[in-house]
Amino acid sequence: MSPPPLNFWQSCDRNLLSSARETLLEVLERDADRLVNRFYDAFLAHEKALPFLSHSVVHERLSHSLRKWLLTLMEIEPDGDLSDFNDRQRRTGEVHARIRLPMHLVLEGASLIKTDVSKALLAQYGNRQAAIAIVLFNEVMDYAMLQMSEAYVSGAAQRAKVEEAYRLFTLGQDVGVERESQRAALMEWSQSVIFGLFGAAGSKPRIEPISSSEFGLWFRHRASIMFQGSLMLKNIEKDMREIDDRLLPKIENRDAADGTEIAAVVARLQSLVEEIKFLLADLFQSLSASAGARDALTNALNRKFLPSILGREVSLCLQHGTPLSVLMIDVDHFKQINDRWGHPAGDQVLRQVAEIIIEHTRAADIVFRYGGEEFLVALVETDHDKAFEVAERVRAGFMNTDLNVADGTSIRGTISIGVATHRGHPDFQHLIDAADKALYLAKNGGRNQVIAA
Amino acid sequence: MSPPPLNFWQSCDRNLLSSARETLLEVLERDADRLVNRFYDAFLAHEKALPFLSHSVVHERLSHSLRKWLLTLMEIEPDGDLSDFNDRQRRTGEVHARIRLPMHLVLEGASLIKTDVSKALLAQYGNRQAAIAIVLFNEVMDYAMLQMSEAYVSGAAQRAKVEEAYRLFTLGQDVGVERESQRAALMEWSQSVIFGLFGAAGSKPRIEPISSSEFGLWFRHRASIMFQGSLMLKNIEKDMREIDDRLLPKIENRDAADGTEIAAVVARLQSLVEEIKFLLADLFQSLSASAGARDALTNALNRKFLPSILGREVSLCLQHGTPLSVLMIDVDHFKQINDRWGHPAGDQVLRQVAEIIIEHTRAADIVFRYGGEEFLVALVETDHDKAFEVAERVRAGFMNTDLNVADGTSIRGTISIGVATHRGHPDFQHLIDAADKALYLAKNGGRNQVIAA
Numbered sequence: 065m066s067p068p069p070l071n072f073w074q075s076c077d078r079n080l081l082s083s084a085r086e087t088l089l090e091v092l093e094r095d096a097d098r099l100v101n102r103f104y105d106a107f108l109a110h111e112k113a114l115p116f117l118s119h120s121v122v123h124e125r126l127s128h129s130l131r132k133w134l135l136t137l138m139e140i141e142p143d144g145d146l147s148d149f150n151d152r153q154r155r156t157g158e159v160h161a162r163i164r165l166p167m168h169l170v171l172e173g174a175s176l177i178k179t180d181v182s183k184a185l186l187a188q189y190g191n192r193q194a195a196i197a198i199v200l201f202n203e204v205m206d207y208a209m210l211q212m213s214e215a216y217v218s219g220a221a222q223r224a225k226v227e228e229a230y231r232l233f234t235l236g237q238d239v240g241v242e243r244e245s246q247r248a249a250l251m252e253w254s255q256s257v258i259f260g261l262f263g264a265a266g267s268k269p270r271i272e273p274i275s276s277s278e279f280g281l282w283f284r285h286r287a288s289i290m291f292q293g294s295l296m297l298k299n300i301e302k303d304m305r306e307i308d309d310r311l312l313p314k315i316e317n318r319d320a321a322d323g324t325e326i327a328a329v330v331a332r333l334q335s336l337v338e339e340i341k342f343l344l345a346d347l348f349q350s351l352s353a354s355a356g357a358r359d360a361l362t363n364a365l366n367r368k369f370l371p372s373i374l375g376r377e378v379s380l381c382l383q384h385g386t387p388l389s390v391l392m393i394d395v396d397h398f399k400q401i402n403d404r405w406g407h408p409a410g411d412q413v414l415r416q417v418a419e420i421i422i423e424h425t426r427a428a429d430i431v432f433r434y435g436g437e438e439f440l441v442a443l444v445e446t447d448h449d450k451a452f453e454v455a456e457r458v459r460a461g462f463m464n465t466d467l468n469v470a471d472g473t474s475i476r477g478t479i480s481i482g483v484a485t486h487r488g489h490p491d492f493q494h495l496i497d498a499a500d501k502a503l504y505l506a507k508n509g510g511r512n513q514v515i516a517a
Numbered sequence: 518m519s520p521p522p523l524n525f526w527q528s529c530d531r532n533l534l535s536s537a538r539e540t541l542l543e544v545l546e547r548d549a550d551r552l553v554n555r556f557y558d559a560f561l562a563h564e565k566a567l568p569f570l571s572h573s574v575v576h577e578r579l580s581h582s583l584r585k586w587l588l589t590l591m592e593i594e595p596d597g598d599l600s601d602f603n604d605r606q607r608r609t610g611e612v613h614a615r616i617r618l619p620m621h622l623v624l625e626g627a628s629l630i631k632t633d634v635s636k637a638l639l640a641q642y643g644n645r646q647a648a649i650a651i652v653l654f655n656e657v658m659d660y661a662m663l664q665m666s667e668a669y670v671s672g673a674a675q676r677a678k679v680e681e682a683y684r685l686f687t688l689g690q691d692v693g694v695e696r697e698s699q700r701a702a703l704m705e706w707s708q709s710v711i712f713g714l715f716g717a718a719g720s721k722p723r724i725e726p727i728s729s730s731e732f733g734l735w736f737r738h739r740a741s742i743m744f745q746g747s748l749m750l751k752n753i754e755k756d757m758r759e760i761d762d763r764l765l766p767k768i769e770n771r772d773a774a775d776g777t778e779i780a781a782v783v784a785r786l787q788s789l790v791e792e793i794k795f796l797l798a799d800l801f802q803s804l805s806a807s808a809g810a811r812d813a814l815t816n817a818l819n820r821k822f823l824p825s826i827l828g829r830e831v832s833l834c835l836q837h838g839t840p841l842s843v844l845m846i847d848v849d850h851f852k853q854i855n856d857r858w859g860h861p862a863g864d865q866v867l868r869q870v871a872e873i874i875i876e877h878t879r880a881a882d883i884v885f886r887y888g889g890e891e892f893l894v895a896l897v898e899t900d901h902d903k904a905f906e907v908a909e910r911v912r913a914g915f916m917n918t919d920l921n922v923a924d925g926t927s928i929r930g931t932i933s934i935g936v937a938t939h940r941g942h943p944d945f946q947h948l949i950d951a952a953d954k955a956l957y958l959a960k961n962g963g964r965n966q967v968i969a970a
Contacts, residue, residue: 069628072636125942162824163943164832167620168667175522175659182652183525191644198648199635202655206628213666214621217673224674225681226825232685233810233822245880276898281881285830285897357686369686371615372679377738379617427698428734444738445729489578490616 069207072199073142084197089138091184091197096131099180103130103173110169134177137204153211160212161219170212174205227289234290243348246287247341249279254337261315261330271316273308280304287347294350296343303336303343311336361411362418364433370440373430374492377442381486388486389451391441392499393417393458396478396511398437401469409469410437413477420461424454440496448485448516455481455514463512478512485517522660525652526595537650542591544637544650549584552633556583556626563622587630590657606664613665614672623665627658680742687743696801699740700794702732707790714768714783724769726761733757740800747803749796756789756796764789814864815871817886823893826883827945830895834939841939842904844894845952846870846911849931849964851890854922862922863890866930873914877907893949901938901969908934908967916965931965938970 073081092099104123133156140149160170181201185194253274260271274280283300291297314329357366365373374390381388395401395417402410414437421431421441434440443451459481466474482503484495498517506515526534545552557576586609593602613623634654638647706727713724727733736753744750767782810819818826827843834841848854848870855863867890874884874894887893896904912934919927935956937948951970959968 069625069632071629072632159944162828162946164828165943166667167670168663171659171663171666172522175656175663176524178659179522179525179652179656182648182655186648186652191648195635195639195644195648195651198651198655199632199639202635202651203628203632206624206631210621210624210628213624214619217620217670220670221673221677223825223828224677226821227829228678228681229685229810230822230825232682278880281879281897284833285881289829357682368679369683372676372683375615375617375676376680376742380737426734427731428738444734490618491612493615 069210070140070142070203072203073140076196076200080196081200084193084200085138087185087189087193087197088181088201089135091181091188092134092138095180095184096134099134099177100127100130102176102180106173106176107169137208140204140207149208150211153208154215157212157215158219161216161223167213167216167220170216171209174209178202178205231289231292234286239348239351243344246279246282247344249277249282250337250341250344253277253279254333257312257315257333258330261318261326271312273312274304275308291347291350294347296347296350300340300343300347303340307333307336359433362414362433362439364418364421364431364439367432367434367440370432370434370496371492374442374495377444378486378490378492378495382488382490386445387447388495389443389446389448390484390486390495390499391439391443391451391455391458392434392482392484392496392503393421393439393441393455394480394503394507395437396480396507401475401477405469405473405475409467412469413467416465416467417462417479420458420465424457424461440499448483451483451485452514452516455483459512459514480506480511481514482506483514483516522663523593523595523656525656526593529649529653533649534653537646537653538591540638540642540646540650541634541654542588544634544641545587545591548633548637549587552587552630553580553583555629555633559626559629560622590661593657593660602661603664606661607668610665610668611672614669614676620666620669620673623669624662627662631655631658684742684745687739692801692804696797699732699735700797702730702735703790703794703797706730706732707786710765710768710786711783714771714779724765726765727757728761744800744803747800749800749803753793753796753800756793760786760789812886815867815886815892817871817874817884817892820885820887820893823885823887823949824945827895827948830897831939831943831945831948835941835943839898840900841948842896842899842901843937843939843948843952844892844896844904844908844911845887845935845937845949845956846874846892846894846908847933847956847960848890849933849960854928854930858922858926858928862920865922866920869918869920870915870932873911873918877910877914893952901936904936904938905967905969908936912965912967933959933964934967935959936967936969 076084104127133152136152140146157167160167178201182194182198185197185201188194189197253272257271275284283304288297311329311333315326315333318326357369358364359366377388380386395413398410398413401413417439418431418433421439425431425441425443428444429446430442430444432440432442443454446454459479462479463476465476467477468474480503482499482501482505484498484502486495489495502515502517506513509515529537557580586605589605593599610620613620631654635647635651638650638654641647642650706725710724728737736757741750764782764786768779768786771779810822811817812819830841833839848866851863851866854866870892871884871886874892878884878894878896881897882899883895883897885893885895896907899907912932915932916929918929920930921927933956935952935954935958937951937955939948942948955968955970959966962968
């Protein structure tokens with residue numbers, strides 16, 4: 065069976081097909097240079113693609129590949145074995161993933177080429193002949209793109225996985241040692257600059273830029289992975305650029321400058337180094353807050369894993385027809401407890417809720433800290449009635465538990481629970497929304513109760 | 518400036534455009550049902566997409582969205598503000614990533630719709646009118662697809678990241694405890710079956726299937742993440758299916774069967790439980806071998822991180838124009854050392870090579886265990902001459918080191934090194950290949966030497 069996206073090729077009259085192919089080959093051979101340039105001009109307009117394509121060697125190589133690729137498209141035999149054709153597209157998709165050339169830019173380039181070829185066909189050939197060739201060309205381009213896209217997406221996902229593993233591995237190393245040794249490396253560099261200053265005037269010692277110092281290399285090649293996405297990285301980068309581009313040249317050429325100017329330069333250098341030191345400390349500080357997979361207070365799972373886990377559980381449901389339920393649990397009057405008895409008492413209450421949830425669920429169920437005083441529990445292979453029972457037990461269990469809020473003082477509290485059961489929608493967000501709505505009803509209906517969606 | 522992929526819309530004569538739009542809207546409104554069914558039929562032919570689409574509620578909802586989506590495509594104003602249009606496509610791409618609906622299936626469906634619409638246009642309208650409408654329709658579909666694709670890819674990569682983080686987190690838990698408690702859960706289940714057997718005959722005790730026992734739930738919801746991709750998972754699954762589908766029904770209906778048959782069933786059950794126990798032990802055993810980010814022997818980085826790190830370093834090169842070099846290092850006559858002095862001596866040699874590499878490189882450089890007796894070193898911000906120097910120092914350092922191969926006996930060994938420096942190609946594989954070729958020349962040229970590509 066031929067793949068469905070080559071339907072027009074398949075159903076096309078054979079004579080019509082072979083004349084359309086000749087027409088296309090004519091246009092492609094004649095216009096190849098123009099089409100290839102069109103493709104790369106559009107690429108170059110995107111800043112994201114620039115690093116890959118600005119290099120002239122690359123441009124030439126990729127241009128050559130693209131031209132060859134366009135012409136081989138016409139060799140497709142939709143009746144024959146497509147595996148060679150498909151392999152070629154998949155390999156291309158894999159290379160794009162490896163060189164980080166975004167798929168949507170490739171799709172954009174393909175679309176541009178399609179329009180250009182269509183225009184050329186309409187300008188030169190009879191309308192019917194042009195129209196047939198346009199549809200055929202579109203189909204084969206689309207077919208190639210979908211093969212490429214499949215390989216690209218799987219390559220890009222694989223890359224993201226390994227990068228995350230490496231980042232976490234980097235974080236798992238002894239971070240305290242790294243923090244101290246990089247602080248020391250920074251200080252060492254700044255000391256070398258100061259000593260350089262006191263060297264024989266006029267000797268113009270070559271001062272090492274901070275960006276290529278041990279600290280600089282570490283910062284650009286390791287810190288950028290460890291602290292991925294942190295805004296502080298940008299600030300340190302900015303400070304380093306100011307040092308290397310503005311301050312160091314003035315220090316190196318210091319005979320030319322008078323003493324007052326050098327003093328101002330050194331003062332600025334000192335304040336920038338101090339700033340980098342503080343930012344660095346903050347960066348390391350921020351790690352402990354964000355890296356945790358579990359909430360330190362309640363030991364519940366970090367909600368960042370929610371999409372991953374719930375998405376997976378929903379697709380297991382759809383595959384095997386097993387049930388899945390979700391509890392959304394909220395502590396009643398939590399603010400009042402905090403206000404009256406203080407934050408340590410509030411923390412104690414949250415820990416107690418988590419403990420009672422764990423007591424009434426199984427090892428395969430998953431408990432998330434969802435928000436301040438909210439928990440979300442995924443009950444695997446649990447239908448609506450069973451989920452309601454579990455929720456009731458958790459609610460009753462908590463209501464009957466003494467909460468120690470201060471030395472010798474214990475109070476009782478209540479929780480409200482919304483229950484939702486998966487009803488076939490593939491987007492897990494629907495399930496969460498339903499549980500949330502049920503919780504809202506439980507709250508509005510007087511609290512200390514379980515409501516099922 | 519209008520985005521390049523809407524070039525034909527932009528350059529099209531306004532009267533022609535508005536009549537083509539009307540034509541398209543006519544066809545789309547008339548054929549919407551057929552097109553939507555075409556799309557889903559193609560989807561359903563793919564097993565991978567099945568779980569999401571077989572559910573009738575989903576089918577109806579998604580069909581409704583697709584129909585609406587098709588018609589709103591025609592509302593595009595290429596001269597106007599496209600941000601609403603783009604946002605809509607991106608949201609769709611995000612949802613697809615969330616529900617794990619592969620992008621290439623969406624591209625396939627889009628291509629099918631394009632061909633169908635083209636055929637309808639060619640059949641019904643004048644050739645010129647049809648051709649113009651075909652090109653316009655293709656362009657706007659492609660434009661929507663590229664927006665969708667961008668959001669999808671970023672969503673899918675994000676998901677892969679979080680899933681990997683969760684998997685590693687799961688592995689980071691106390692694995693020994695998990696192994697023992699799941700072995701116990703398995704034994705507990707099999708015991709409950711045996712006790713069930715000795716219950717009053719004819720009382721037909723309800724025996725819990727292994728798949729919904731504590732062990733079964735753990736296996737399907739947690740082990741499948743922890744041991745992702747292991748073939749042993751499939752074997753355990755198969756055994757569990759045989760137990761639940763074939764053996765347990767016979768045990769439950771045991772009055773009907775004679776004693777001999779029951780004995781055979783129980784014997785088979787016992788052997789399957791034993792097999793699961795062994796597979797489980799193997800699974801946990803396999804963890805220690807594969808999970809390591811560093812090679813236990815030499816402390817060099819696992820080569821699984823090579824694509825991620827080298828890909829990143831190559832793109833830093835291209836962005837900042839900094840140099841990057843790679844050393845491929847191989848121990849000369851390693852097999853002979855192993856054969857003559859035994860494997861512990863070989864291990865000692867490998868450790869020594871790693872130590873000497875570390876001694877001559879900086880904190881930001883990265884050392885990989887590349888193969889049996891091969892190491893790959895990425896020297897960041899290092900040009901060709903500098904890399905050659907480093908390689909020479911490593912070679913000379915190793916040559917002058919005593920290798921303790923047995924109590925009191927030490928020998929000397931040599932290494933060969935291939936050096937390659939990044940020359941602008943965005944694919945890091947080129948750099949590795951070049952270093953590999955240089956290493957081959959060093960080996961063939963007599964060993965104990967450095968050759969630069």
